[in-house]
Structures are given as structure tokens and as C-alpha cells.
Amino acid sequence: MESRQTGNAAGIYEERKAWWKEAVVYQIYPRSFADSDGDGIGDLNGITAHLPYLRKLGIDVIWLSPVYQSPNDDNGYDISDYRAIMTEFGTMEDFDRMLERAHALGIRIVMDLVVNHTSDEHRWFVESSSSRDNPFRDYYIWKEPREGREPNNWESCFSGSAWQYDERTGMYYLHCFSKKQPDLNWENPKVREEVFDLMDFWCRKGIDGFRMDVISMISKNQDFPDGPIKDNGVYGDMFPYVCNGPRVHEYLKEMNRRVLSRYDLMTVGEAAGVTLEEAAKYACADGSELNMVFQFEHTDTVQGEGSVIGKWTTRKPRMSEIRKVLNKWQLGLEGRAWNSLYWDNHDQPRAVSRFGNDSEKWRVVSAKMLAVCLHMMKGTPYIYQGEEIGMTNTRFTSLEDCRDIEEINAYRQYVTRLKITDDQTMLRCFDTVARDNARTPMQWDDSENAGFTSGTPWIRVNPNFKTINAEAALEDPDSVFWFYRDLIRLRHTYPVIVYGSFEPLMEESEAVYAYRRRLGDQVLTVACNWTDKDQACGLFEEGGMDLISNYKTHREGILGPYEARVMLEKS
Numbered sequence: 001m002e003s004r005q006t007g008n009a010a011g012i013y014e015e016r017k018a019w020w021k022e023a024v025v026y027q028i029y030p031r032s033f034a035d036s037d038g039d040g041i042g043d044l045n046g047i048t049a050h051l052p053y054l055r056k057l058g059i060d061v062i063w064l065s066p067v068y069q070s071p072n073d074d075n076g077y078d079i080s081d082y083r084a085i086m087t088e089f090g091t092m093e094d095f096d097r098m099l100e101r102a103h104a105l106g107i108r109i110v111m112d113l114v115v116n117h118t119s120d121e122h123r124w125f126v127e128s129s130s131s132r133d134n135p136f137r138d139y140y141i142w143k144e145p146r147e148g149r150e151p152n153n154w155e156s157c158f159s160g161s162a163w164q165y166d167e168r169t170g171m172y173y174l175h176c177f178s179k180k181q182p183d184l185n186w187e188n189p190k191v192r193e194e195v196f197d198l199m200d201f202w203c204r205k206g207i208d209g210f211r212m213d214v215i216s217m218i219s220k221n222q223d224f225p226d227g228p229i230k231d232n233g234v235y236g237d238m239f240p241y242v243c244n245g246p247r248v249h250e251y252l253k254e255m256n257r258r259v260l261s262r263y264d265l266m267t268v269g270e271a272a273g274v275t276l277e278e279a280a281k282y283a284c285a286d287g288s289e290l291n292m293v294f295q296f297e298h299t300d301t302v303q304g305e306g307s308v309i310g311k312w313t314t315r316k317p318r319m320s321e322i323r324k325v326l327n328k329w330q331l332g333l334e335g336r337a338w339n340s341l342y343w344d345n346h347d348q349p350r351a352v353s354r355f356g357n358d359s360e361k362w363r364v365v366s367a368k369m370l371a372v373c374l375h376m377m378k379g380t381p382y383i384y385q386g387e388e389i390g391m392t393n394t395r396f397t398s399l400e401d402c403r404d405i406e407e408i409n410a411y412r413q414y415v416t417r418l419k420i421t422d423d424q425t426m427l428r429c430f431d432t433v434a435r436d437n438a439r440t441p442m443q444w445d446d447s448e449n450a451g452f453t454s455g456t457p458w459i460r461v462n463p464n465f466k467t468i469n470a471e472a473a474l475e476d477p478d479s480v481f482w483f484y485r486d487l488i489r490l491r492h493t494y495p496v497i498v499y500g501s502f503e504p505l506m507e508e509s510e511a512v513y514a515y516r517r518r519l520g521d522q523v524l525t526v527a528c529n530w531t532d533k534d535q536a537c538g539l540f541e542e543g544g545m546d547l548i549s550n551y552k553t554h555r556e557g558i559l560g561p562y563e564a565r566v567m568l569e570k571s
């Protein structure tokens with residue numbers, strides 16, 4: 001494993017080099033990327049057809065959201081067969097061709113590994129739920145009723161109880177997500193063996209790594225205690241008992257020994273509820289577990305305060321809150337573990353709408369500013385499909401517009417059942433934070449359905465596709481697309497961007513996010529104005545080399561609205 005760091009005499013860490021530290025990752029949500037056969041659903045051949053577009057952008061790695069056989073209760077995050085391709089997405093031959101073409105273009109492919117739970121339609125669960133003494137019974141987490149009810153008060157991530165009663169065997173099973181996503185019992189060594197085997201199956205095919213879905217949740221506190229009551233007063237919080245559980249590091253070390261260490265892979269764990277201390281274990285520089293984790297602190301800054309309920313809010317997060325979190329992670333992992341960097345993914349609203357300004361006037365400028373702010377930090381950057389053309393959130397007019405089980409369940413629970421909020425309040429929250437914002441089809445051109453499909457798209461296309469689309473972006477030298485291409489090139493050219501140390505600057509400012517990176521005698525200064533007003537910034541002196549900016553000219557001592565500037569100097 002390639003990630004150990006060594007300290008030099010000055011106490012400054014020199015990072016051990018690794019390809020996944022130098023890479024930029026592009027996430028594809030296949031259902032919404034490109035439909036090649038007109039059924040309204042994106043597919044593998046659609047991805048293969050657009051590989052040259054990704055080559056142009058210059059990314060190194062694709063993270064592919066799940067493509068395995070699935071009844072799609074949660075769009076592929078509920079897997080019924082880990083060794084087969086989802087019928088709607090194509091065939092195993094299509095997959096092999098896609099992998100081969102990607103490799104020929106120098107692009108690696110990282111698969112999504114969803115093994116905290118399976119689909120209830122997976123053979124293991126069908127067996128497990130068939131009788132109390134079935135050999136697969138212990139593959140899942142079954143509990144007796146407590147006083148005729150659920151075994152504890154945990155609320156699932158998708159609203160309602162985390163337990164589902166099974167009439168046939170008279171017991172409850174745990175599902176941290178939907179009831180069609182029963183949690184696997186990782187305490188059972190047979191389950192772990194099955195998981196390692198299926199990982200081997202994909203590694204032998206030549207894939208380049210895994211993004212591990214909610215991997216911080218695989219080890220549960222075996223006492224299954226009630227959780228503190230949450231804000232709707234009905235259910236308890238399960239997170240303290242399911243995240244970063246007692247055996248999670250043991251399991252990951254075992255996975256590393258059994259599978260990961262035998263191949264040259266990139267591994268990233270999605271780690272809900274992770275602290276710096278925990279992350280330093282998951283992504284420990286000794287390479288004994290994973291390469292890096294996704295943490296959620298910067299995307300969760302508005303939960304609680306300012307929320308209507310749970311994650312549902314219309315509030316925009318403040319830059320200073322986000323900066324505090326990201327700087328903490330930059331500094332906290334230095335010399336210990338590696339960061340992953342993201343604004344967007346399939347579970348988040350669109351970054352330019354959430355953190356930037358998606359008005360006609362500022363969309364492009366603020367999208368570029370956000371890109372600079374993230375891509376000049378230390379860690380592996382992730383771009384989510386459409387982010388590179390500045391795609392925005394959409395507007396929800398009714399529940400009919402929603403496809404995501406998280407939104408639909410939340411609406412039913414909070415609007416219909418508990419009457420805690422009204423539908424307009426909830427829909428405005430959806431406009432702000434719903435996952436479907438990220439799942440509207442990729443906007444390829446200004447033709448019908450944005451060039452995504454010749455059929456009826458499974459989810460509404462964002463009506464702004466006439467102006468915001470890849471074709472228009474490719475024709476415009478000042479587009480967000482070419483700016484991302486330039487940022488990726490810079491990362492590939494200047495080791496200071498990959499390996500330099502991180503030093504926060506202007507931490508008192510409510511408007512400017514600034515920092516410095518250093519490697520040897522190279523000093524990189526980065527400053528980003530997160531507001532639509534001029535802001536004072538005295539960081540840039542004559543004589544340095546301007547590496548990239550979203551402005552063509554600069555004013556001394558001032559950053560214009562959403563201006564981002566990066567300067568390289570020698571110390």
C-alpha cells in the first residue's frame with residue numbers, strides 16, 4: 001500500500017506518492033447519465049458512448065454508482081444480484097466493453113460496493129426470511145418483538161421505524177434504509193466471506209477500486225439500545241449505535257487482508273457520522289484499511305439549526321461554517337490520512353445552487369469559484385456528473401415530480417401523517433436539498449429531453465437545459481467545462497497541488513475563503529470570494545504567477561464578486 005508518510009527534520013510531512021492521490025474522479029449516476037436505447041433510463045452503452053467527453057475533461061477515474069441487478073427501490077442501492085448487471089442498464093458484455101474502452105483511454109473505473117444491506121429480493125434474504133431455521137437466517141439481523149412491537153425505537157434513514165415485521169416468521173428485521181434494504185449481519189463470518197468473494201469477482205475483471213456505501217455502518221452495537229428521541233418525537237436516533245461500531249475496523253482490516261491488498265485499487269469509504277479520529281483509522285496512512293473516506297460535516301452544516309425537520313431546510317449554509325469544517329479536515333488529517341474532496345454527489349443538491357449563486361448573472365462565475373476553492377485543496381477531488389457544466393437544482397411542483405424514496409417517505413411522514421409541515425414548505429425544502437436535484441438527466445444538448453433519451457425520461461429534465469448543456473459548454477471557451485479541464489491539468493502539472501501542506505488564511509473573513517499550500521520552495525496562494533460584492537483581499541503581491549482565475553483582469557487588493565484567484569510563487 002502506497003500511502004505512508006514520513007516526517008522530515010523540519011517536521012513537515014512528505015506524502016508518499018500514490019496514483020489515487022494524483023487522480024481526479026468523476027462520478028456517474030448511470031440512470032441519469034445517457035440513455036442509448038430509448039427506454040428513458042441511462043445505461044452502460046450510453047456511458048461508453050460518452051467516454052471521449054470525459055477524456056476531453058481529463059479526469060482519471062470514474063466512480064460508477066451501482067449497476068448491479070436491482071429492483072430499484074433506491075435506484076440500485078438495493079442489490080438483488082452482485083454478479084449481474086441491472087437489466088435496464090445492459091449486459092455483462094456491455095460492462096466489459098465499457099471497462100475496456102475506458103482503460104484504453106487511460107480512465108480507471110471504481111465500482112460502488114453496497115454491502116451494508118442487500119435488496120429484500122436478494123436470494124440470501126429470500127432464504128433468510130423463509131423460516132427461522134433456514135441456513136441463511138443469520139445473514140440478516142432478526143429480533144423478537146418487544147412487548148408486541150419493534151425491538152427498539154430506531155428511525156430509518158428513510159423515515160419510519162428501522163424495523164420491519166415479518167409475518168411468516170413472527171420476527172422483525174433491521175433496515176437502516178428502506179424496508180426493501182435489509183441490513184446484512186456482518187457478525188456472521190459467512191456474510192463476510194460472501195462479500196469478499198464478490199469483491200474478488202469484480203477485481204478479477206480488472207476494475208480499479210471500490211467506493212464503499214455507508215461502510216461506517218456495517219458493525220452494529222449488539223445491545224441494540226433505544227436511541228435518543230429525534231425531532232419529530234416519535235423515533236430514536238440509531239446513529240450512535242450503528243455508525244463506527246465496535247468491530248468496523250476489524251472487518252475492514254480483514255477485507256484489506258483478504259481482498260484489497262491483493263490488487264492495485266483505489267478505495268473510498270462513505271462514512272456517515274465519522275469524526276477526525278475515526279477517519280484517521282479508516283484511511284490510516286499505513287494502508288491497513290481504506291485510502292480515504294467521504295465525511296459529511298461540510299454538507300450537513302445546516303442540519304438542526306434552521307431546519308424545518310431533520311435534513312429538510314431552505315437555509316443556505318454560511319461559507320464560514322463550511323470553511324471551519326473543511327479546514328479542520330485539511331489540518332486534522334495532515335500526515336495521518338488522506339482527504340477526499342467533494343461538493344456534489346447523487347445524495348446532495350447541486351453545488352452551484354447550494355453554495356454558489358445559480359442566477360443567470362453569477363452561475364458560471366460562482367461555479368468556477370467553487371471549483372477553484374475545492375480543487376486547490378489537499379485530497380482527491382470528485383466531480384459529480386453535470387457539475388462540470390454548472391447544472392443547477394430544479395423546482396418541485398408536487399410530490400409527482402419526486403422519484404427518490406427518501407423524499408417520498410419524508411413527505412408522507414411529515415406532511416401527510418404527522419402534519420408537522422405543509423406541502424409547500426416541504427416542496428421548498430426539496431428545491432433546496434432533495435437528492436433528486438442531482439438526479440435530473442445529464443444535459444447534453446438543447447434537443448428534446450436535453451439529448452439524454454429519445455424516450456420518456458424516468459425523471460423530469462431540468463427545464464433550463466436549453467441554455468445549460470454540454471454541447472453549449474464545449475463551444476464556449478469561457479465555459480465551466482473548460483475551466484474544470486484547466487483545473488485538472490494544473491493538478492496533474494504541479495505537485496504542490498497534490499502533495500503540498502495546507503495553511504488556512506483570512507479565517508476571520510465572512511466572505512473570503514483563502515489558504516496557502518506549500519511544497520519545497522513552491523507557495524500556492526488561493527483566495528475565493530463567496531459573495532456577490534467586492535471584498536478586500538491583500539494576499540496577492542506583484543511577481544507571482546497567476547495560475548488560474550475566473551476573472552480575466554484583477555484589481556489590486558480587491559476580489560470581485562465570486563472572484564477566485566490562484567497564484568504560484570517561490571519562497
Ligand code: GLC
Pocket residue numbers: 074077078114177213214270346347
Ligand atoms: C448511501 C448512498 C445513497 C443510498 C444509501 C443506502 O448513502 O449514497 O444513495 O440511498 O447509501 O444505500
